[in-house]
Amino acid sequence: MTAHLPVLIVVLPLAAAVIVPLISLASAKAAFAVACLTLAAAAVASCKALSHVLAHGALRYELGGWxxxxxxxxxxDPLSGGVAALIALIAVCVVVYAGPQVNGGSSARGGMFHGLFLLLVTGLLGIVLTGDMFNLYVFLEISSLAAYALLASGGIRGTVATFRYLIVGTIAATFYLLGTGYLYALTGTLNMADMAVRLTAVMDTRAYGVAVVLIVIGLAIKAALFPLHGWLPDAYTYAPAPVTGFIAAVMAKVSAYALFRVLYFVTPAEGASAQALMLLGWVSVIAVLAGSILAMAQQDIRRMLAYSSVGQMGYIVLGFALGTPAALIGSLLHLFGHAVMKGCLFLAVGGIRWRTGIYRISDYAGMGRRMPLTMAAFVVAALAMIGLPPTLGFFSKWYLLSGAVEAGAWLFVIALVLSSLLGIVYFFRVFEFAYLKAPEAGQPTPPRQELPLHMLAPILVLTAAVLVFGLLNQQVVGGIIRHALPGALAP
Amino acid sequence: MWENLSGYLNYWLAAVLLLIGLYGMLGRPNLVKKLMAMNILQVAAILFFIALAEKTGATAPIEVKGLHDVSAYVNPLPHALMLTAIVVGVSTTGVALALLIRIHRHFGTLEEPEILERMRL
Structure with a gap:
């Protein structure tokens, strides 16, 4: 059974993605139950695989016996297993939040929504688990296609934004494909482990340099790294709440994971990939600052969170660029932490919009009394984004900072601290409206309108995760992330 | 220079198609033209891979009796990969067309500046 876990994690959601829309023709509730159970099974399988891998070493599965x-x-391995578990667990939270009728402003009918959602999860899990460069491209496109359909279900503005994302996303995927073609021409293999061995012999050729450039640009577009982030704010803003909650939480992270996988596990450490990482470092410093500054300028709270995501992707890539063990730990912890925090924030904000129709920050007056639990969850996640101890966000930023200090990159240190301060500014604006500003005089105080339980529970679970994993950060870092570092840096 | 051009003619062709596709996707205001340019971009990548498989004087990778020399057959792997890439391209085009139908129904136009203008209102 354990030997088949790697493929089960991917195949289960794929099979369900086909079956669930069919079941929904008979009963929407049954389709929802199947979707939930499948994702829960995928989550259990990835957690089981992860614990097996941590105890016994990497698990490899030969597809079709070849x-x-x-x-x-x-x-x-500990890296792919960890990210797969993260994806599956957040997927479970989001599918419960969406519910059988898909609350949160999606025009897709329940069964179609769940089918597409399962397909998206399949694609993301596949990207993470595959050990083959071309297979990664296929999964990248599977996840993207499912994401386009889901994002477009949020009304006409969402459809226009999705078309633009589709154009940019296809450019990114084609660049990645061309880069893979160059690497294949150089090495004659598509297997990542095999390619890593063979690339050392050809790393001085110009074709290798071109390959690295193409792949890095392609994945940086997918990860929405500033200044290639243009598709992200519109796509996130107009999508239905559960879709944004999931895509904002994990999709860009998975591209960042792919970037890390290629630059640290496939290409040789010196040469073109080192230069690419140096360039990415400078770009991500600008991303960190630009994302935070643009977030401050937004009136629409969803757009504010979207720009804050652009900044946070900068944090993750910055850690990759620094390349010291502490910085890499910080990056991976932030990849994990930001997925939980941003998922929680977007689900809360999406719930508030679904319940009250409010999405402008200036309309949030009195929200702390109208939806106390949802707002409390928002506050905890926002404080984690700012980086207040003992939340998860504090520890990931701490590791990143100590990594930057270790590398002597003082400019990066300044950027990290400054961006956290900017985070205080734009999140406290929301707190001020929600808790301190009273609703306009003369108007009746709106009644308490808390979200239904199935929407509230996932938000609270993610909020608890922000706190619990913050307190357990030693265990997470020592037990999983340290083992996920590339060979030369692992203990 | 000439040798560089003629020896790698297939690759130059793919590069030219790639640039035409990129220009169309980023530079043209009409959404259908963007989509057509996207297809050109994908064809460029497909031709690039097929060019990789090519060998002078080689035949299709189906065994000919008595011919066991690897250099007598073109490399079948890029063809297999591109079969998948073509399927991906077709699905992307399908999704994009579905989006375009919805956009056209709502706005009655597919010119991007007009759509953006009307979304601002």
Whole structure:
């Protein structure tokens, strides 16, 4: 059973993605139950695979019995297993939040929504688990196609934004594909582990440089790294709440994971990839600051969170660029932490919009009394984003900072601190309206309108995760993330 | 220079198509033209891979009796990969067309500046 776990994690949601829309023709509730159970099974399988890998070493699965490097292999190591578990667990939270009728402003009918959502999860899990460069491209496109359909279900503005994302996303995927073609021409293999061995012999060629540039640009677009983030704010703003909650939480992270996988596990450490990382470092410093400044300028709270995501992607890539063990730990912890925090924030904000129709920050007056639990969750997650101890956000930023100090990159240190201060500014604006400003005089105080339980519970679970994993950060770092570092840096 | 051009003619062709596609996707205001340019971009990537598989004087990778020399057959792997890439391209085009139908129904136009103008109102 354990031997088949790597493929089960991907195949289960894929099979359900086909079956669920069919079941929904008979009963929407049954379709919802199947979707929930499948995602829960995928989550259990990834957690089980992760714990097995941490105890016994990497788990490899040869698809169809073809031995690598000829066949495609799926690899669960502490890095891919950890990210897969993160994706599956957040997917469970989001599908419960969406519920059988898909609350939160999606025009897709329940069964179609759940089918597409399962397909999106399949694609993301596949990107994470595959050990084959071309297979990664296929999963990248599977997840993107499902995401386009889901994002477009949020009304006409969402559709226009999605078309623009589709154009940019296809450019990104084609760049990645071309880069893979160059690497294949150089090495004659598509298997990541095999390619890593063979690339050292050809790392001085110009074709190798071109390959690295193409792949890095492609994945940076997908990860919405400033200044390639243009597609993100509109796409996130107009999508239905559960869709934004999930996509904002994990989709860009998975692209960042792919970037990390290629630059640290496939390409040789010196040469073109080192130069690419240096460039990414400078770009991400600008991303960190620009994202925070643009977030401050927004009136629409969803757009504010979207720009804050652009800044946070900068944090993650910055850690990759610094490359010291502490910085990499910080990056991976932030990848994990930001997924939980941003998922929580977007679900809360989406719930508030679904319940009250309010999405402008200036209309949030009195929200602390109208929806106390949702707002409390928002506050905890926002404080974690700012980086207040003992939340998860504090510890990831702490590791990143100590990594930057270790590397002697003082400019990066300044950027990190400054961006946290800017985070205080734009989140406290929301707090001020929600808790301190009274609703306009003369108007009757709006009644308490808390979200229904199935929407509230996932938000509170994610909020608890922000606090619990913050307190347990030693265990997370020591038990999983340290083992996920590339060979030379692992203990 | 000439040798560089003629020896790698297939690749130059793919590069030219790639640039035409990129220009169309980023530079043209009409959404359908953007979509057509996207297809050109994908064809460029497909031709690039097929060019990789090519060998002078080689035949299709189906075994000919008595011919066991690898250099007598073109490399079948890029073809197999591109079959998948073509499927991906077709699905992307399908999704994009569905989006365009919805946009056209709502705005009655597919010119991006007009759509953006009307969304601002």
């Amino acid at each position: 031995a690598p490097p000829w066949g495609i292999e799926y690899v669960v």
